[in-house]
Amino acid sequence: MNENTDAQKVFDLLSQYGIKPRQHAKTVASILGLKYVTVKQKLNGDRGFSAEQIKKIEEHFKNEVTSNWNAITYISSIPTRCHAEIGEKITAPFAVPIVARKENNIWYITSSKDTLECLEYYKVNRIDTRPAPKVVVLDNDISLVKFATMFLANNGMDVSGFTEPAKLNEQLDKNEDFECFILDWVLDDRKTSKEIIEKIRVENKNVPIFILTGELSNDKTIDNEISEMVSKYNTIVLEKPIKPKIITAQLWNILFRQSTNF
Structure with missing residues (x-):
């Protein structure tokens, strides 16, 4: 397997579930039971991930993702916690159904009908609703x-x-x-x-x-x-x-x- 491709796949997977880059090595080390230094080498592409290790990371998030959230939706009158995969900044937010904006380090998902010209908005690639607290x-x-x-x-x-x-x-x-x-x-x-x-x-x-x-x-x-x-x-x-x-x-x-x- 291509080691750099493996590292990118793990990076993308962790990012998808809202894990910040600085927490990647610690998170993977905990999941795989490996030393932090070893995981850093793998994430840097210096050493490879085995197919079994990647599968274990994927299975971990499939089991744990139900409680993971990184955004709040305001699409209806009642706010909802969710996990959102945020894309690039968009210049025409009214052209898509929903958009994301960041305020005080929090992502809010809203209808494009509620956008304001003075604010920056980002594309929402995926959104998964989480249970209410x-x-x-x-x-x-x-x-x-x-x-x-x-x-x-x-x-x-x-x-x-x-x-x-x-x-x-x-x-x-x-x-x-x-x-x-x-x-x-x-x-x-x-x-x-x-x-x-x-x-x-x-x-x-x-x-x-x-x-x-x-x-x-x-x-x-x-x-x-x-x-x-x-x-x-x-x-x-x-x-x-x-x-x-x-x-x-x-x-x-x-x-x-x-x-x-x-």
Whole structure:
């Protein structure tokens, strides 16, 4: 096999799935179980990839690509995370159905009907939609759960609402792949969300957890308890009544603007 052609094929494959060039060697080394220096030589064309190695890299991305995303579509009224293969810059964006533009290091895919002359646009060679981020809302107030579910869903999130901690625990036991939790601190019978937070953190050290409370200024005990959750489990506090625009912006920064593949 032609070694330079093999290296280009691997380069194109990694780029297609949003892996930045500086991460190529580290990524391939992890997939193939090779030393970083060896992979660098292969990617530089100094050494070849075997057919088996290329196949292993391809199979890895076929298995992992469902969670990989590098862009946000704004084609409909509800934004969607996606994986997009971005092409060259285009001078006549209105001549194609959809276009890509980059803003603050984020790719946005929009209809060409929404283009502006003052902005630069790029061709979209391919686009694959990804599942909406799964968000949990737990509160014993059913009206709040319904309200939060509505405005978060309208902003591209897949929301599971709960009014009973036991129901949420059942879902956690099923290893549901939730990407964010919004939990009321004081539940029924003055029980708190402490046990649920501890359970979440056992399985996932980094998933964002928001604590809802309306009693920080009135109850020193609650103040101390939540302070412990913040320092021990890196939770984020939101005071009631919830403000839709603020909480949506916070979740957007985490769930839509922090892909490692931008």
